[in-house]
Amino acid sequence: MNNAAEVRNLTKRFPKFHLDNISFSVPSGFVSGFIGENGAGKTTTLKLMLGMALKDGGDLRLFGKPAEEVALKEEIGVLFEQPYYQEDWTPLDVEKAVGPFYSQWDTHVFHQYLHRFSLDPKQKFKTMSRGMKTKLGMAVTLSHNAKLLLLDEPTSGLDPAGRDEMLDIFRDYMVQEGRSIFFSTHITGDLEKIADYITYICRGRILYSGPKEELLEKYCLIRGGKEELPVQKQNRILGLREHPEGFEGLIETEELGGFPQGVIAEPVTLEDIMVYMNRKEGRND
Ligand SMILES: Nc1ncnc2c1ncn2[C@@H]1O[C@H](COP(=O)(O)OP(=O)(O)OP(=O)(O)O)[C@@H](O)[C@H]1O
Numbered sequence: 446m447n448n449a450a451e452v453r454n455l456t457k458r459f460p461k462f463h464l465d466n467i468s469f470s471v472p473s474g475f476v477s478g479f480i481g482e483n484g485a486g487k488t489t490t491l492k493l494m495l496g497m498a499l500k501d502g503g504d505l506r507l508f509g510k511p512a513e514e515v516a517l518k519e520e521i522g523v524l525f526e527q528p529y530y531q532e533d534w535t536p537l538d539v540e541k542a543v544g545p546f547y548s549q550w551d552t553h554v555f556h557q558y559l560h561r562f563s564l565d566p567k568q569k570f571k572t573m574s575r576g577m578k579t580k581l582g583m584a585v586t587l588s589h590n591a592k593l594l595l596l597d598e599p600t601s602g603l604d605p606a607g608r609d610e611m612l613d614i615f616r617d618y619m620v621q622e623g624r625s626i627f628f629s630t631h632i633t634g635d636l637e638k639i640a641d642y643i644t645y646i647c648r649g650r651i652l653y654s655g656p657k658e659e660l661l662e663k664y665c666l667i668r669g670g671k672e673e674l675p676v677q678k679q680n681r682i683l684g685l686r687e688h689p690e691g692f693e694g695l696i697e698t699e700e701l702g703g704f705p706q707g708v709i710a711e712p713v714t715l716e717d718i719m720v721y722m723n724r725k726e727g728r729n730d
Pocket residue numbers: 459460461462481482483484485486487488489490
């Protein structure tokens with residue numbers, strides 16, 4: 446399989462945070478989600494991938510070539526949580542300022558997106574709501590025929606209808622062959638709907654990177670009564686929570702054997718995995 450991006454042993458040291466030698470790939474032709482708790486290192490990773498911050502080590506390849514090759518940047522559509530434009534600029538001004546930087550800027554596509562997002566081409570940026578600003582940024586991101594979209598929380602400022610619309614736009618974008626999306630989000634429900642692959646970062650380390658379905662099949666939620674937790678199984682349960690009535694936690698599906706009959710195992714969501722993993726990692730500190 447071709448990879449749109451390959452991150453190998455990427456390292457960044459801040460005084461109180463260490464992005465720890467991380468490696469993962471963004472497969473070409475798929476939507477990949479990037480998840481992790483607040484402060485896990487998602488934005489830092491995206492900035493390093495875009496050359497917006499200096500790495501302390503590691504390699505990055507985009508479309509099979511070293512990321513340092515400047516021409517590649519045209520092929521990447523970028524959106525950070527909140528785009529910043531001059532306060533007095535309208536979408537028309539934004540197009541005038543940004544369009545010339547891209548050889549494949551498509552004014553027709555840009556205006557189609559403005560229309561689709563119900564954005565007034567003459568409304569000043571400072572008078573737009575947070576969601577409208579995100580949509581304007583997305584219109585820019587989608588209007589220069591990028592092959593890879595690197596997006597930092599692109600749906601976080603949108604209401605449920607706006608998020609649904611954005612996911613539809615992602616689907617439309619992916620119709621053209623060879624395109625890829627890598628986006629960070631805390632809204633795991635969006636990923637359950639649209640992502641093919643998941644990269645999960647926790648405290649600066651990659652805990653998983655691979656097909657979403659494999660991740661969801663790898664774990665189960667387990668619940669049982671007070672007397673139903675065998676001692677030898679206790680350390681197999683991730684994020685174990687014991688309470689007066691019994692216990693609950695996350696367990697690898699292959700570890701399910703050996704529990705008493707009354708114990709209940711259920712499928713997990715991405716959110717369950719994040720909650721219990723975070724609890725486990727917290728205990729390891
Ligand atoms: N320029 C910087 N100088 C020092 N520390 C930084 C800098 N940028 C980020 N950090 C630290 O790196 C860590 C990771 O931050 P980052 O923004 O990458 O997390 P995140 O996963 O995107 O979080 P969130 O989900 O809250 O947006 C945090 O502890 C943050 O304080």
